[in-house]
Amino acid sequence: MPKGRPKSQVAPCRFCSKQFKRQEHLQRHERTHTREKPYLCECGKDYARQDLLVRHQRLDHQSGTPASGSPPTPHENVSPHLAPNDLTSCSTNMPSTQAMSDSTVSNLSLPSTSQTVHSILDFQSTSGLDFLWDEAATTFDFLPSVFFNTDYPLSDLTDRPELHTNPAPVHPAIDAYGTPQITPEIEVQPSRAPGVVSNDNDALLRRALVATSDAASSWLWTITATTHSSLLHTIRCKAHILPKEFRLPSRHALSRYLESYFRAFDNHLPFVHKPTFSTKTAAPELVLSMAAVGALYRFEHPRGYLLYFAAKALVDDQIAQRSDHVVSHLTARSPEDRVARFSMTSPTIYIPKHILQTIQALLVLLTMSSWADSPIVRDSMSMAGKLAMLVREAALSVDDERPDGLAWESWVRNEERRRTLFVAYVLFNLQSIAFSVPPMVLSHEVVLCLPSTEIEWNAQTAAEWENLRLTNVGAFEERCFQETLSQVLAGKSVYEHKTVSAFGNYVLIHGCYQQIFFERQASGGFLPFHKSTFRPDVVRVFEGALRAWQNSWEATAESTLDPQSPKGPLGFNATALLRLAYIRLNSNLPPFRRFDDIEPSPIINMFANATSQAVERSVSVDRAILQCIHALSIPVRAGVAYVARTQVDWSIQHALCNLECALLLCNWLESVACVVESSGMATLREDEKELLAALSSLVRETELMDDLLDIQDGYAVHFRRLAWCTTKLWAEIFSGGYVFEISHLVGTTLSDIADILEQRLLGGHIR
Secondary structure, three states: OOOOOOOOOOOOHHHOOOOOOOHHHHHHHHHHHHOOEEEOOOOOOOEEEEHHHEEEEEEEOOOOOOOOOOOOEEEOOOOOOOOHHHHOOOOOOOHHHHOOHHHHHHHHHHOOOOOOHHHHHHHHOOOOHHHHHHOOOOOOOOHHHHOOOOOOOOOHHOOHHHHHOOOOOOEEOOOOOOEOOOOOOOOOOOOOOOOOOOOOHHHHHHHHOOOOOHHHHHHHHHHOOOHHHHHHHHHHOOOOOOOOOOOOHHHHHHHHHHHHHHHHHHHOOOOOOOOOOOOOOHHHHHHHHHHHHHHHHHHHHHHHHHHHHHHHHHHHHHHHHHHHHHHHHHHOHHHHHHHHHHOOOOOOOOOOHHHHHHHHHHHHHHHHHHHHHHHHHHHHHHHHHHHHHHHHHHOOOOOOOOOOOHHHHHHHHHHHHHHHHHHHHHHHHHHHHHHHHOOOHHHHOOOOOOOOHHHHHOOOOOHHHHHHHHOOOOOOOEEEEEHHHHHHHHOOOOOOOOOOOHHHHHHHHHHHHHHHHHHHOOOOOOOOOOOOOOHHHHHHHHHHHHHHHHHHHHHHHOOOOOOOOOOOOHHHHHHHHHHHHHHHHHHOOOOOOOOOOOOOHHHOOOOOOOOOOOOOOOOHHHHHHHHHHHHHHHHHHHHHHHHHHHHOOOOOHHHHHHHHHHHHHHHHHHHHHHHHHHHHHHHOOOOHHHHHHHHHHHHOOOOOOOHOOOOOOOHHHHHHHHHHHHHHHHHOOOOOOOHHHHHHHHHHHHHHHHHHHHHHHHHHHOO
């Protein structure tokens, strides 16, 4: 007899024709269309899901069942094919595990074969973390920072519904030009930390938040015949340094690539000022480097790589000319002349536009080489050295606080330089994450003020910019990066008087991560498979810093977890760094990627040889696991198949983050399985049971439900199967189209790990 329940054909949704594998999933989905609430409490309240009713009865009536003692039933027709256990498996909530008697808990460790499946289903349905599926919350709410305070057990926090969600932001309607339509009844609210009070400046900022319209920015990527002729002339003059195979694409093709750059890539690293950018005056190396990345986003990889090598040759030529210029200074005839000439190259916050654009072109090329195919990954480190030299020469360590009364044109030059240098700092940190190498620029070298808000950056004209500053007095005050980062690292609040911009928060979380990286290095953390942990007092300091940063993120109007938000992806990207910071605080994984692919990934070797490190279970690790679960909940709620086909516009840091989330979950679940196998379920803390239940509820919302539920073994095997399911889900997310090779590598790495875990399950391998 085949394992599991008999398969039956389920009709598609009668409203949207979406297909489901199980009848109860179809019914729950259709209720999102009809707004029916079939689960009725005796007090008169009704709910769309049974778990919400159970939770209401537990919290408001101090009981997990109605007063009559009969189980709650929906007042609608239920399919006669559904067994009672099927209804249980749909639930994402159950009475608190604290309600279990000691005898019940002790009996969970060694279930009989006939009761195993039923008891596991019951355990899976108990989760105080059901607010991950709360219909009253938006899909993109952040987890409250109080959940990451290890002074409070998770099992206590989940019983306080007022802390389950932050105030939900209200997303306004968007008109044809991408402008939010604000009415007196609708106000854009950011996701706020508890106790954060909105002020008038925040409200004005939210009303002023607009997306750049296509009509106003369409000229950005237009290559006219004159511009194309000018580029062609440059190419002919530099033909001796360019690849022999290179031919300048037509102006229409270049326009297509530049459009893709500005639509898909620019918002992730916004350092080019779009309102004043013109292809007519831009440096050829900058135009070609942008076109190279844009070609990748159009999935024209061969053309993209040809443009990459051409742009790289032009950048190298510019750097060589500057080197020749320095040599001429050093070989001047008299010492006095050498001093006079050399003093002209001292760092200054004013950078000629052609030099700034060479730095910007190098930034784009560094991004492409770091995440692209292996043959050009080797370029990334040498390119990073050149970029580090240029950004230091561009006065990275010189205070650039702007005086009052600055004209728009001067403000734009200053802000573009500032953002360009910060993007270099960010890219060096991302290289550090991917390759486990020290970043080329350290936080203490960055003596700049934080970037301004995106609404000010995207102002189309001087009049619009001046109006923003007049109507938002005090909202655009300068904040020093060094000072603000020090406050965050000390766990202090940084948002009371004025909030930090989305770009500013993004830079600050990079600063926090870099501090953790060097602290880990100092503790011997990245020796091969060396088991080392931070001291508890060090972990608490960093956890306080990360909570302070999250409070700043929540207080910022531009913050969002929606990848497609008109506010831009910076807030969403920053959360990936937050999760990585929590993970690196509590785990010690080998570097993901080498500079060549001759040897298999050390991570694959680690799993293939069954040498993955057991994670030490602790309340701090619980917080890192909670971040991993929340990271997985975003694509699960949106739809794994959907995200797999649309995540090409996501930043690569989400690929790096999700890889480490999957690895940490695997190791943690293996640790849990080993403990349960030897000592029983009673050994687990209540917080760990909450996390296991929440993770199981996520898997049950996917097509892997049957793989997770159809088992006849105990809890240890179940938790190992859960590790395989979560890894397989993340592998599927990265199985679709990709722009940069690193996303494909992450997907194949996760797929290989999932295969290894599956083979262990099939072979009954127990470590």
